[in-house]
Amino acid sequence: MIKNSQVSVRTMTDQNLTDFIRCPYKFYYAHIEKKKHPLGWRQAIQHIINKVVSSYFQLPQSHRTPANVLMLIDQYWGRLELRMFDSQLQYYMAAATVTDSLMRNLSSESEIAQPLFLYERFRMNLKELNADLSLTFDVAEWQQDSFIVKKFLVDADEQMLELYCHLTVVFSEKVFGIRPARIEVVTLMDGDRHVFNPNKDSLEAGLIYLQMMKALLEDTRQFSDLYNMNECPACPFQGVCDRDEKNERKQKYLS
Ligand code: SF4
Structure with a gap:
């Protein structure tokens, strides 16, 4: 079980947030404890x-x-x-x-x-989060007075798509002062193209979302309620994972 109930996250990146969504313990081992692990x-x-x-x-x-x-x-x-x-x-x-x-x-x-950007990583300090934010723009294309951002992922669930859109909007508005006209995420394992059109409320929604994510990342007491056992079979941390098995016990009890 993780001993510290509170951890400090000074930089939020697309990678550590994606890992957190897949499994909060995976995020903890990879980004807080920085355990070495083989590539999945x-x-x-x-x-x-x-x-x-x-x-x-x-x-x-x-x-x-x-x-x-x-x-x-x-x-x-x-x-x-x-x-x-x-x-x-x-x-x-x-x-x-x-x-x-x-x-x-x-x-x-x-x-x-x-392309306007091709796999370019940007970093900024976001005072609303009291943290740095770092994001890679895969492909961005300038169009009239705004730009279109495209990302190519192996796969992504609804939560990851939501994360990526919020990150892109917050970053684009705060760093470049421009709202992206469109965000497209291609998930290659199912061949789908997910299209989002940010509007005037998207920046505020993105900031609220990132504040909520930061609170979740830093509060390890909630990890046992958030992890997804479906991720375990292919997880590189299986050998070291000491997750709180509250959920497993609960599921055994219910079955
Ligand atoms: S083994 Fe399972 S619970 Fe542990 S880090 Fe990996 S995915 Fe998360």
């Missing part, structure tokens, strides 16, 4: 997606073809190791699905002449 399959595929998307947008526009998407996937996919996956079937299914999604989604993006 999801993280490894995400690195490859980032490489492929980044390389694709650096190609001259006339070279952004499905054949070159395939060539880039081929170039980076070899970095994956079969042992990261639960089975060979999972490995081959992931390869086929991500390849198909990247080819479809990137081919439709060949109109972007020169």
Whole structure:
């Protein structure tokens, strides 16, 4: 069980917030205790997606073809190791699905002449949170007097999509003084494109959301009510995780 009931989070990043949403204990081990851990399959595929998307947008526009998407996937996919996956079937299914999604989604993006940002990380101090905020903009495209932000993820649930939109709006408004015209998140394992259109209330909603997230991150007493056992089988911290098993006991009692 985690001994400190309160921890201090000085920097909120897209990565530590995503880990927290997947499992608060995972966030604690990776970002508070900074335990070393092997790369999971999801993280490894995400690195490859980032490489492929980044390389694709650096190609001259006339070279952004499905054949070159395939060539880039081929170039980076070899970095994956079969042992990261639960089975060979999972490995081959992931390869086929991500390849198909990247080819479809990137081919439709060949109109972007020169991205405004390409995997650029920004950091700012947010006084409302008394913390720093750090976020990577995958691909941003300037359009008239605003910009469109695009993100390419292995997968994401509703909570992660909500997190990403709030972070993008708060960051864009506070750092650049511009509200993004549109935010698009492509989830490559299911091939869906999620589109959000921020409005005048989005900044305030984003700040309230981030304040709530900071309070949750710092209060470890709530972790046992928030973690999701479905994440455990593929978790790199299984061997060291000393989670409070209150939920498991409760579930056993109810079953
Ligand atoms: S083993 Fe389960 S509860 Fe523990 S950190 Fe991993 S996902 Fe969270």
